[in-house]
Amino acid sequence: MLSSNRTCCILDYEERAKEVEEFTKTKLGVKGLVDSGIQKIPKFFIFSQDFLNNSPTKSTVNDLKVPVIDLGAIFGGGGRPRAELVNQIRVAAETWGFFQMVNHGVPKKVMDDLMMSTRKFHEQNKEEKMKWYSQDVSKLIRFYSYGYLHNISAPANWRDSLACNFQDSDLQQQILPQLCRDEIIEYTKCVEELKEKICELLSEALGLRSEYLSEMECMKCRSLFSHYYPICPQPQLTLGTTNHSDPYFLTILLQDNVGGLQFLHNNHWLDVPHLDGALLANIGDLMQIITNGRFKSVEHRVLAAGGGGPENGPRTGPRISAACFFYPSIPNIAKPYGPIKELLSHTNPPLYKEVHFKEYTTLYVSKGLDGTSAIPHFQL
Numbered sequence: 001m002l003s004s005n006r007t008c009c010i011l012d013y014e015e016r017a018k019e020v021e022e023f024t025k026t027k028l029g030v031k032g033l034v035d036s037g038i039q040k041i042p043k044f045f046i047f048s049q050d051f052l053n054n055s056p057t058k059s060t061v062n063d064l065k066v067p068v069i070d071l072g073a074i075f076g077g078g079g080r081p082r083a084e085l086v087n088q089i090r091v092a093a094e095t096w097g098f099f100q101m102v103n104h105g106v107p108k109k110v111m112d113d114l115m116m117s118t119r120k121f122h123e124q125n126k127e128e129k130m131k132w133y134s135q136d137v138s139k140l141i142r143f144y145s146y147g148y149l150h151n152i153s154a155p156a157n158w159r160d161s162l163a164c165n166f167q168d169s170d171l172q173q174q175i176l177p178q179l180c181r182d183e184i185i186e187y188t189k190c191v192e193e194l195k196e197k198i199c200e201l202l203s204e205a206l207g208l209r210s211e212y213l214s215e216m217e218c219m220k221c222r223s224l225f226s227h228y229y230p231i232c233p234q235p236q237l238t239l240g241t242t243n244h245s246d247p248y249f250l251t252i253l254l255q256d257n258v259g260g261l262q263f264l265h266n267n268h269w270l271d272v273p274h275l276d277g278a279l280l281a282n283i284g285d286l287m288q289i290i291t292n293g294r295f296k297s298v299e300h301r302v303l304a305a306g307g308g309g310p311e312n313g314p315r316t317g318p319r320i321s322a323a324c325f326f327y328p329s330i331p332n333i334a335k336p337y338g339p340i341k342e343l344l345s346h347t348n349p350p351l352y353k354e355v356h357f358k359e360y361t362t363l364y365v366s367k368g369l370d371g372t373s374a375i376p377h378f379q380l
Contacts, residue, residue, distance in 0.1 A: 016044050020156075027133035028126055029145040029160035031318075034230045035126075045238045047155050051371065064265065066272050067092040072103035074197055089198075090205035097298035098263055098282035100275050105197070106190040108277050111254055114187040114226070117180035118320050121162055122228035124179060132162070132177060140165045141175055148368040157369070158238045158304045162226040164188075167330060180226070188224055191252050191279075191324050195219060198250065198281060206291060208342060218286070218337060219249050220329035229260070229319035232304040240302035240319065242369040247361050248284035248325045255280065258319040264299040272300075285375050286327070286360060289352045292339035297375065328357045352378050 019042050026032050033042070069088050073080055080088070092099035121129070121143075132143035142163050146156045164176065164184060176184055199219060200210040213219070229240040240260055255261060257274040263282075264270070272280065288297040305317030328335060338354030355378050364374045 019044050023145075024135065027130040029122075029129075029133070029143065030158055031122060031160055031228065031230045032126065034233075039233050041158070041232065041234050041238060045156050045158055047238055064268070064270055066263070066270065067096055067099040068275065068278070069099050069101050070103050071101050071105070071197070074201075075103060075105040086201055086204045089201045093202065093205060093283055093295040095296070096263075096265060097296035098272075098280060098300070100272075100278045100280050101194075102275070102278050104194055104279055106187070106194055106279060110183075110186050110190055111277070111279075113183045114180070114254065114322055115256055115320055117183040118162065118226040118228065118322060119318075121177055121179045121226070122160055122318075122320075140167070141177070148365075154242065154368045154370045155238065157241050158229060158232050158235075159240050159302070160228045160230070162228075164224045164226075166222050166224070184224060184226075187254075187322070188222065188324065192222065194279070195222075195250065195252065195324075195326055198252075202287075202295070206294065206340070206343065208340070212340075216290075216337075217332050218290070218328050219326035220332070221327050223325045223327075224322060225325070226322045227320065229258075229302065229305050229317055229321075231317040232306060235304035235306035238304050240304045241300075243299045243301040243371050244369050245297045245299050245373050245375070246282065246284040246325065247286070247364040247374065248327045249287045249290075250284055250326045251282045252324045252326075253280040253282065253321060254323075255321040256319060258305060258317055260303040260305055260319050261321070262301055262303065269301070284325075285364075285373070286337060286355075286357065288375060289355065289378065290337050290340050292343050292348065293351050294343065297373075299373070333358050350380060353380055 023033075023042065028035070067088070069085070069092065070080065071085070073082055073085055089099070129143060132141065134142040135144055136142065143160070144163065145160050148154060148156070162177070162180070166188065173181060173185065196214065199213040203210050203212040203214075206212070232238060243264065255274060259271065259274060261272040262269040263272060282300065283295045283297045285297045287295050302319070305319050334356045336354035336356050339350040339352055344350055360374065360378070363377055367374065
């Protein structure tokens with residue numbers, strides 16, 4: 001776990017409040033700043049050098065490779081026997097907390113179409129995009145920039161997002177942005193089917209019935225966040241996304257080929273390379289809690305994309321990704337989730353107390369993305 005120390009640069013409260021207010025009034029997000037031609041980023045995006053320099057080093061070990069798991073066996077495409085596949089999932093969830101998936105049943109065209117439509121949404125004319133802008137988290141559909149803008153203890157992230165909260169059912173089609181409506185509907189339908197298969201494999205990896213996690217109804221809801229990371233004029237001063245773990249049970253991520261995503265493994269930041277046609281799964285905080293620490297929720301971050309050149313690095317933006325988060329259904333939002341009883345014994349007592357989703361996310365949001373995990377707050 002990383003210590004936040006001080007994540008932000010020294011910035012007077014009133015000065016930050018004024019900068020944030022001016023920024024939000026534009027309703028144009030981070031891309032609006034870039035389009036205005038700025039050469040220096042606003043101070044409330046700047047991280048302290050103590051925080052950036054205190055981060056674990058980037059790994060230079062060549063044999064550290066992100067696990068890649070072929071799911072062809074469960075989608076009719078051949079592949080390894082199921083028992084071997086379950087073991088691969090177990091090892092990845094226990095030792096890495098994330099893994100890439102190929103032959104996962106989501107058509108490549110569906111993924112490509114979502115990436116293209118996400119780009120179209122974020123790059124459409126500003127008058128249309130402004131209509132979707134909101135910092136109100138209760139809205140089912142909204143375009144926004146960073147959810148913790150008014151948290152003075154942490155800098156903002158260099159990123160814009162389109163958030164679609166599906167809750168317990170499919171969103172009514174007409175409330176989705178027309179530019180990406182069909183693509184979002186088709187992609188989330190496919191990813192929902194994939195999630196069910198992953199739940200079966202994770203259940204079996206724990207030595208439980210394949211239906212166990214599904215019957216817990218801890219992943220009935222889903223939200224899709226389509227992120228756009230504009231080119232940053234000073235990428236060395238900020239982050240696309242602060243290092244964090246996800247406060248959900250499971251995340252399925254689609255990313256383009258720009259790069260910048262890193263996971264923390266053995267105190268080293270490990271690049272997650274683009275793998276054509278692959279999706280990434282990562283274990284969430286609440287999955288770590290219900291498995292009593294067997295499955296690991298690990299920190300990850302996204303580096304800001306520069307425009308290339310010796311000062312900004314070789315990556316060029318914008319970077320585009322889509323994260324689908326899974327969490328309990330509305331009727332179960334206040335249901336307590338703790339270590340699964342079948343996994344406990346005299347030699348393996350519970351490590352965490354029970355917590356319901358709303359309680360966990362309330363704490364998570366209150367502390368903001370400060371580079372620390374919320375899990376320790378619920379340890380016994």
